Amino acid sequence: MKTVSRIKTVQMLLQSARKTGTIGFVPTMGAFHDGHLSLIQRARRECIYVAVSLFVNPLQFCDPEDYLTYPKDLPSDQRKAASAGVDLLWVPSVDEIYPPGHCTFIEVGEIGNRWEGAARPGHFKGVATVVAKLFKIVQPHRVYLGRKDYQQVRVIQQMVRDLHFNIALRVLPTVREKDGLAMSSRNVRFADDDRKAAPILYKALCHAKRLVSEGEDDCRRIVRQAQSLIRSESRATIDYITMCNPVTLEPIERLTGKAVLLLAVKIGNVRLIDNVELILPRGKKRRIGGKEGHQIIDVEGNED
Amino acid sequence: MKTVSRIKTVQMLLQSARKTGTIGFVPTMGAFHDGHLSLIQRARRECIYVAVSLFVNPLQFCDPEDYLTYPKDLPSDQRKAASAGVDLLWVPSVDEIYPPGHCTFIEVGEIGNRWEGAARPGHFKGVATVVAKLFKIVQPHRVYLGRKDYQQVRVIQQMVRDLHFNIALRVLPTVREKDGLAMSSRNVRFADDDRKAAPILYKALCHAKRLVSEGEDDCRRIVRQAQSLIRSESRATIDYITMCNPVTLEPIERLTGKAVLLLAVKIGNVRLIDNVELILPRGKKRRIGGKEGHQIIDVEGNED
Numbered sequence: 001m002k003t004v005s006r007i008k009t010v011q012m013l014l015q016s017a018r019k020t021g022t023i024g025f026v027p028t029m030g031a032f033h034d035g036h037l038s039l040i041q042r043a044r045r046e047c048i049y050v051a052v053s054l055f056v057n058p059l060q061f062c063d064p065e066d067y068l069t070y071p072k073d074l075p076s077d078q079r080k081a082a083s084a085g086v087d088l089l090w091v092p093s094v095d096e097i098y099p100p101g102h103c104t105f106i107e108v109g110e111i112g113n114r115w116e117g118a119a120r121p122g123h124f125k126g127v128a129t130v131v132a133k134l135f136k137i138v139q140p141h142r143v144y145l146g147r148k149d150y151q152q153v154r155v156i157q158q159m160v161r162d163l164h165f166n167i168a169l170r171v172l173p174t175v176r177e178k179d180g181l182a183m184s185s186r187n188v189r190f191a192d193d194d195r196k197a198a199p200i201l202y203k204a205l206c207h208a209k210r211l212v213s214e215g216e217d218d219c220r221r222i223v224r225q226a227q228s229l230i231r232s233e234s235r236a237t238i239d240y241i242t243m244c245n246p247v248t249l250e251p252i253e254r255l256t257g258k259a260v261l262l263l264a265v266k267i268g269n270v271r272l273i274d275n276v277e278l279i280l281p282r283g284k285k286r287r288i289g290g291k292e293g294h295q296i297i298d299v300e301g302n303e304d
Numbered sequence: 305m306k307t308v309s310r311i312k313t314v315q316m317l318l319q320s321a322r323k324t325g326t327i328g329f330v331p332t333m334g335a336f337h338d339g340h341l342s343l344i345q346r347a348r349r350e351c352i353y354v355a356v357s358l359f360v361n362p363l364q365f366c367d368p369e370d371y372l373t374y375p376k377d378l379p380s381d382q383r384k385a386a387s388a389g390v391d392l393l394w395v396p397s398v399d400e401i402y403p404p405g406h407c408t409f410i411e412v413g414e415i416g417n418r419w420e421g422a423a424r425p426g427h428f429k430g431v432a433t434v435v436a437k438l439f440k441i442v443q444p445h446r447v448y449l450g451r452k453d454y455q456q457v458r459v460i461q462q463m464v465r466d467l468h469f470n471i472a473l474r475v476l477p478t479v480r481e482k483d484g485l486a487m488s489s490r491n492v493r494f495a496d497d498d499r500k501a502a503p504i505l506y507k508a509l510c511h512a513k514r515l516v517s518e519g520e521d522d523c524r525r526i527v528r529q530a531q532s533l534i535r536s537e538s539r540a541t542i543d544y545i546t547m548c549n550p551v552t553l554e555p556i557e558r559l560t561g562k563a564v565l566l567l568a569v570k571i572g573n574v575r576l577i578d579n580v581e582l583i584l585p586r587g588k589k590r591r592i593g594g595k596e597g598h599q600i601i602d603v604e605g606n607e608d
Contacts, residue, residue, distance in 0.1 A: 007468070103414060104432070104466035109407030128408070136468040162408035164311070164440040248405075 001082040003089045007137055010090050014051065014138060017087070021048030025140030027131060030054040030091075031071035031185035032080045035175040039144035042172060044085040047142060051088040052081055053134055058094060060126030071185045090138075097133060105129045108155050108162075114249050115262055116151050116273065119239055124155045131156055135165055143167050148174040148182050150260055150275040154249060174274070176202065182274050193235070194268030200233040201265055204241075205276040208261050212278045217255040219243035222278075230265060239264035239271065246277060255280050305386040307393045311441055314394050318355065318442060321391070325352030329444030331435060334358040334395075335375035335489035336384045339479040343448035346476060348389040351446060355392040356385055357438055362398060364430030375489045394442075401437060409433045412459050412466075418553050419566055420455050420577065423543055428459045435460055439469055447471050452478040452486050454564055454579040458553060478578070480506065486578045497539070498572030504537040505569055508545075509580040512565050516582045521559040523547035526582075534569060543568035543575065550581060559584050 004010060017023060024047030026039045043050045054077060061067035074091065081089045105125055111117075112124030135143070145153050153171050160167055175183045180202025181195075190198065204226040211222050223241050230236050241263040242251050252259055257280060264273045308314060321327060328351030330343045347354045358381060365371035378395065385393045409429055415421075416428030439447070449457050457475050464471055479487045484506025485499075494502065508530040515526050527545050534540050545567040546555050556563055561584060568577045 101462075102466050104410060104412045104463050107409050107411065109409065111407060133466070133468055158405075159408045162406050162437070164437055 001078075001086050001089055003078060003091060005090070005092055005096060007092065007096055010051070010088070010137055013088055014049075017049040018139070022142060023047060023138070023140045024050045024142045024144065025134075025138050026050070026052045026144045027134050028052060028054055029056045029070065029185065030077050031073060031188075032077050033175070033183040033185060033187075035146050035148065035183040037080065037084055038172055038175050039146060040081065040084045040086060042170065043142065043144050046170075049087050050085065051090060051138055051140065052086050053090045053092070053138070055090075055092055055097060055130065055134075057097070057126055057130040059098070059129060060123050062120045062123060069189075071188050097130065106132050106159060106163075108158050111151070111158055111249055112155050114151070115240060115242065115244075116264065119264060124152070127152055128155055128159050132159060132163065132165075135160075135167060140167060142170055144170045144172060146174060147171050147277075148184070148274065150262060151249060154247070180206070182272070184272070186270060186272075189270050191268055194270060197233050197235040198267050198270075198272065200230055200236055200267075201263065201272055201274045204229045204263070205261065205274060209276055209278060212255065212280060215281070217280055219251075219253050219255055219259070222255075222261070226261065226263070230263075233267075235267050237266040239266060241265075243278070305382075305390050305393055307382060307395060309394070309396055309400060311396065311400055314355070314392070314441055317392055318353075321353040322443070326446060327351060327442070327444045328354045328446045328448065329438075329442045330354070330356045330448045331438050332356060332358055333360045333374065333489065334381050335377060335492075336381050337479070337487040337489060337491075339450050339452065339487040341384065341388055342476055342479050343450060344385065344388045344390060346474065347446065347448050350474075353391050354389065355394060355442055355444065356390050357394045357396070357442070359394075359396055359401060359434070359438075361401070361430055361434040363402070363433060364427050366424045366427060373493075375492050401434065410436050410463060410467075412462050415455070415462055415553055416459050418455070419544060419546065419548075420568065423568060428456070431456055432459055432463050436463060436467065436469075439464075439471060444471060446474055448474045448476060450478060451475050451581075452488070452578065454566060455553060458551070484510070486576070488576070490574060490576075493574050495572055498574060501537050501539040502571050502574075502576065504534055504540055504571075505567065505576055505578045508533045508567070509565065509578060513580055513582060516559065516584060519585070521584055523555075523557050523559055523563070526559075526565070530565065530567070534567075537571075539571050541570040543570060545569075547582070 014023060024043030026043055028036055040052060056070050058067055078089060106128040107125050108128050117124045147153060157169055160169060179199040181198045207229055208222050208226050216222055223243055226241050227238060230238055243259050243261050244250060245252055246258050246260040259278045260275055261278055262275045318327060328347030330347055332340055344356060360374050362371055382393060410432040411429050412432050421428045451457060461473055464473060483503040485502045511533055512526050512530050520526060527547055530545050531542060534542055547563050547565050548554060549556055550562050550564045563582045564579055565582055566579045568575060
């Protein structure tokens with residue numbers, strides 16, 4: 001495995017790799033956990049050449065303290081990447097990515113303004129800008145992203161489509177600890193008692209999934225139950241819990257096909273995000289209230 | 305020459321052209337005049353394959369009337385392009401470029417917020433966005449731009465640099481009518497008397513150039529003389545006249561190397577922009593006022 005910093009070197013190495021076959025790319029901010037490794041391993045299985053970028057992008061942080069204290073462990077990352085079969089680990093400096101005078105930024109409108117975008121103004125502008133730059137430099141055939149950052153995936157999908165990147169995005173399932181906590185580089189920040197309380201998020205997601213599998217389609221009811229479950233944990237402070245259209249991320253009231261439940265919750269001082277995709281079972285009987293009175297109908301699950 | 309509309313067709317045609325050699329690209333809004341043709345002819349001389357896009361980009365218009373009445377003459381454009389040796393004339397629909405749900409936009413910060421950006425809010429966001437999309441689709445080796453749209457050239461240069469487009473930009477001189485009026489598709493809108501008044505802009509630019517060639521380095525003095533020359537024409541209303549750093553487009557007070565004089569002036573109902581690059585002659589003696597009193601010094605022209 002080569003570890004390099006300069007854009008020119010990356011471009012040179014990839015130019016010759018491109019002739020041999022498919023290039024897989026995993027953009028990361030380092031501090032690798034099993035979530036990163038699942039992306040890398042999948043890229044390794046599917047591609048001739050695997051490039052991983054490790055760049056803690058200052059543009060996507062709102063909170064300077066969060067940026068400055070973001071977990072870093074390059075030697076450990078290098079070992080993990082090398083043993084997962086990475087060909088190229090690209091660790092650029094901030095000046096390499098944003099040289100003096102850099103002033104071009106990418107925004108993705110409403111999809112990037114809701115939820116995490118509202119909680120962290122400028123966050124997705126930073127994400128879209130750096131990802132577009134990384135994609136232009138690496139020019140991968142396939143890019144591997146984790147579903148844990150659901151809105152981030154949507155922002156990147158949208159940008160790839162709108163700016164005509166010829167890239168296949170592979171979105172892989174969230175990797176979890178045994179107790180259900182979604183893996184995240186920021187999990188190292190947990191105080192012990194907070195860590196023990198953190199699986200309440202996963203419990204709430206599982207509860208929502210069970211409700212839907214039983215035919216529940218009233219999003220407010222699903223959200224309310226998830227909220228009260230999380231509130232039963234005194235260390236938890238809810239930022240948002242919402243049921244959304246999985247494409248537009250607009251909130252929905254009635255589940256008719258596929259939706260995503262997004263949540264952001266603070267446990268102690270650590271802010272966590274997580275999500276679950278919810279699909280109303282095909283042919284599941286459900287009750288509809290409203291003007292027509294109660295009637296039993298069949299619902300076609302509208303998976304895309 | 306092929307005239308096509310669909311992105312997929314463009315990509316297919318260019319994929320095979322790319323194997324044969326250099327692709328030259330001229331992005332336009334149509335209504336071709338000799339300025340466009342000079343770009344096309346230069347591309348024809350330098351490239352194996354010449355692609356021209358013709359797209360009146362709604363995103364870069366502030367004034368809906370200006371958009372709706374923008375001059376259009378596709379049959380004439382096709383004839384002119386074909387006889388200039390264009391290989392591919394790409395005329396996409398608005399829906400092709402901005403399909404439903406498109407929401408990614410590119411901004412270039414301060415360079416795009418000044419002057420034309422201030423007079424036409426959102427203009428350069430529209431320009432940067434559409435140009436990035438055209439570049440990603442065509443993937444040209446060389447792009448030909450006219451210097452008449454000086455700030456637009458700077459915005460595109462900046463975006464090409466910041467987003468790592470591997471494209472050589474060729475910036476060609478403004479083509480003018482015999483009386484000095486810069487060619488522009490909007491010139492067809494002139495009432496007769498206004499058209500006769502329009503060369504006052506070129507006279508002002510020439511006067512500024514003469515002043516600088518004689519060693520004048522006080523930008524306020526240059527601007528003031530250009531202003532009073534233009535104001536001598538009763539049909540003219542100045543929007544802005546400014547001397548700027550040619551890279552940052554920040555206004556400057558003292559000319560020490562190269563600068564650009566940018567102006568926007570309305571003659572009757574037609575708003576015109578024009579510009580001239582000004583270079584203080586090397587070794588030209590000039591007088592400096594100020595605290596140190598009067599002294600004669602040599603100035604090194606600082607061309608880049």
